[in-house]
Amino acid sequence: MNKSVILGTLTVAALSAGMASAQTVSDVQDRGTMNCGVTTGLVGFAAPDANGEWSGFDVAVCRAVAAAVLGDPSAVEFVPTTGKTRFTALASGEIDLLARNTTWTFTRDVDLKFEFVGINYYDGQGFMIPKELGVSSARELGGATVCIQTGTTTELNLADYFRKNNMEYTPVPIETNAEAQQQYLAGACDVYTTDASGLAATRAAFETPSDHVILPEIISKEPLGPLVRHGDNEWGDIARWTLNALIAAEEYGITSANIDELKEGTDSPEINRILGTEGNLGEMLGLDNEWAYRAIKANGNYGEIFAKNIGESTPIGLSRGLNAQWTDGGLMYAPPFR
Amino acid sequence: MSDLHAHSVAYVRESMLDQQPPPATETGVVKWMRSNLFSTIPNAILTLLALWALWSLLSGVAPWLLNGIWTAPSLSACREILDGATGGCFSVLTERWNQLLFGFQYPSELYWRPTLAFVLLFVAIAPVLFFNTFPRRMLIFTAIYPFLAYWLIWGGSILVPLLAAVGLVAGYFVYARFVAQSFAMGFFGGIVAAFVVWWITGFLPVEGILALTPVESRNMGGFMLNLILGSVCVSLSIPFGIALALGRQSRMPIIKWICVVFIEFIRGVPLITLLFVANVVLAYFLPPGTNFDLILRVIIMITMFASAYIAEVIRGGLAALPKGQYEAADSLGLDYPQAMRLIILPQALKISIPGIVNVAVGLFKDTTLVSVISMFDLVGMIRGPILASTEWNGVYWELLGFAALLFFVTCYGISQYSQWLERQLNTDRR
């Protein structure tokens, strides 16, 4: 009996399905929503709250792109992906943009045919360990049992690090962050390793965060960024320049508070170009000229997004560090808008 | 004793004694305990061991259950209220009740729709499950139910399920028209007719007519997702299972081998690999540009999985029928479809019902595996968003216990029904 439901759905799905391959922009505009791949739940980066509303650092990128393309930051369908499913989801067109703290590596870019549109967080793999073990350096971890969240580059970095330093260890691969926490807190592993930002987020959720220390060694470079399918340059450009607009907005002091005021027109041609009061950058992207205005308006500039989701005033409490603007000694450097 | 000797003994009782109660050790509780618990020394040891096991289990669980906190906004608040005492933090269930049942993305103002669909499910399956008690006319509602449930749960225009139903009805009419001539003609004609109707109606503007707010499949979650996957896949897999079982019994070697390879392949791999296929591979095999959502891909794979198992159950039923039934059908001059439809399948299916119910229960339990491919069913909700949230990080027992309880109630209920049905069917089979 239920057969017909499926067949009905099938016909409808087949009839309404557009071509996903080359024209992501028009697909997204026809659909009216953007599908954005995120994690299955990492507090601060992407996690649903009790009402099912997604929020977080990566989520803000999705919302900014949706605001730029569709004019509505809430026109995003969040698709939770695991480390295993994220790349297929993107390659098969199930999602339009993957913002799931994904490390930009050579093979992912070249061999798996994806296009990283920039870096929204410079991260590195670190270790967290209970204070009572009295370990102060990762070089003292010989013989330890290490909990790893699988599906990331962490396993490889870990194997390399311990091999290089000629130490033994027992890896305990865990699928989800919640279970890794449980293992770590029960003492089933001595050390928990993942990206330093993830460690901070995890530690923030503990009952007594001060009982745990994050070791000073960062054993890998993990530039995290959103990515799109290879070969669809229009869409890639939109995502890339939306991210750049967020970063540039912080540099030029455009905030969600003063953006309406600045939009009236300023002395700075760069701000004017970003906000679309001068030039026609938006049209070149195939959008209107207010695209960046909407993107910034959605969640604020890069610095605001950082402060609101993972900054020092949040429980996660990450400092800007490498992610400060280049003018403050960080690596955030948006190319010029001209 | 004869009268002759009566005077030769000192005393003779002349009236009957009142009946005495049996000795205390041979009656009531004591007797029951003696024969059922302490009949032999090994038995007594076993009893004591069992008592000890029961005691240690109860003494651990009882205070945890009884001291449970049902109203607290978070785990830390809960621990504060408990203040070191043993007790469960069941407030996670009350706080996240809707998430556990519906997932976290189903719009909360629409919860009445799946709830209504769930209640109507009982009305729909009652005449199927208890065919003797309920009037046959209720089967009409059963036939309508799938479309109604689809409309309620997914929303959108009522025309979509309605047109799907129209296609099916058209198919049925064509089948009924031609089946007298040839089953194959009727069958394929019916399918073609249904597809033609669907294809034509696909051009109709369906938007907005009697429309409920549409909800996307990826917003389904919680126990609702388990129920949807379980019921849809089981009901879909029964016709496929019958076809596969008949194919495997067939005397046409190519058809037989296609079925054998399919069944053995599916039964030889774990469900989880099939779910991986649904999740990461299947998209590559669909036409470029089409984009089935995950729930549909998962339904396809689980249905394939269940069909293979149901086919084996039905094959057992077919094999269990006496050969005489096949021969009788032949001697009546029935052709293959007629023999199957009128004689073999009704009996074979009846024997297979308990087996099919077993497969259904197993499948329903296996729907929890979708949590591994990042779908938020009941287990996925628990392992994912709820345990990852800052409020409820560390509430394992209450959540896992709740999940186990829900599944236990459902599956135990179904298996009890199956046993009842088996007895029911046995009496009239002699």
Place this chain on the structure above:
Amino acid sequence: MASLSDPQGSESSFRLSMLLNDTRYRSYTFQFIALVCVALLFAYLGSNLAANLRAAGLSISYDFLGDPSGYDINQALLPYTSQSTHLRASLVGLLNTLLVSILACITATLIGVTAGVLRLSNNWLVSKLMAAYVELFRNVPVLIWIIIIFTIMTAVAPAPSAFRGDNPDANMLFGAIAFTNRGVYVPKPLLDPLGWVVVAVFVASIIGAILYRRHARKRLYADGTLLPTTWPTLAIVFLPALVAYVILGRPITLELPELGGFNFSGGINLLGSLIALWFALAIYTGAFIAENVRAGILSVSRGQTEAAAALGLRPRRIMNLVILPQALRVIVPPLISHYLNITKNSSLAIAVGYMDLTGTLGGITLNQTGRAIETILLLMLFYLAISLTISALMNVYNNAVRLKER
């Protein structure tokens, strides 16, 4: 089917309509149609695959199997480092799958037979308790059981740090076995070359014991002499090995696990994830096997029991000599499918982080290489091979125990 109604060769001319209406040819028509349909389906899927891969600029290649895997595996039955290939990582995973499956099959059988027999016990409490066990475990998904048992392991067992200090919270059993939430550490036997002699003697005595029992049974059937079996068997098995052990100067020593650094070192470490998966699968499947055993025993008619009792056999002997051998015929076929289920369910290892085939090939290798189609196809083929092998082996056994009907 109805071949009598067919025209028998009277007309040799062949008309096209005969393909559909003549039962001699109709089956060929159907098979041809089916074959074409299947071929078309595969062609359709294949062309879609090719088109999709071309659009994404990808290709199918198994070269990654020869590349270094780059990750470590915590339980490797083969020599393995992070520099070994992905193929080797898959084989390590395969062996881990087999290990946990075999352990779980044995344990599940033991649990199932015990629970099935006890459920029929005339002890009311015990039989009710066993019924509760069976129903409770059969009706809750195995995934939930795996997670629950794993959580019990990590939450209830002490961490290795609890063994530390002068007055530790936890102690090693017999000073040799440590139950921690990372797993169980047991002593590891170290063998000198002479130690192998002892092992050889031990194996030889086991064979001897089997031969003795066979001889005893032959005597029993031949002339009714009832030779004692229990004590002689024990003596044959253990005495020679013990004597050899002492004479050769105690060549076998135990390496005890010792707490050092973060973990216990030395001894054999049974990983917590292995134990959790093993027990969860064993207890879950044990409940199903218990039902089979019960059904099997009930299928032996009561007259058999009564006849055996009338011959003067004791209850235990009735069970061992009369009922179980007959019940086996009913028990074994479903047992095979339960063993298959254990093997397939062991793929849920990823829920507890046990590095089985799904964890290595279908897990980290898939994540790292992104070769989804290739790895999943390989994964399915591996499982298919295991399943087919098990069912083949068990069918051989099944045929051996089947009642030889005359």
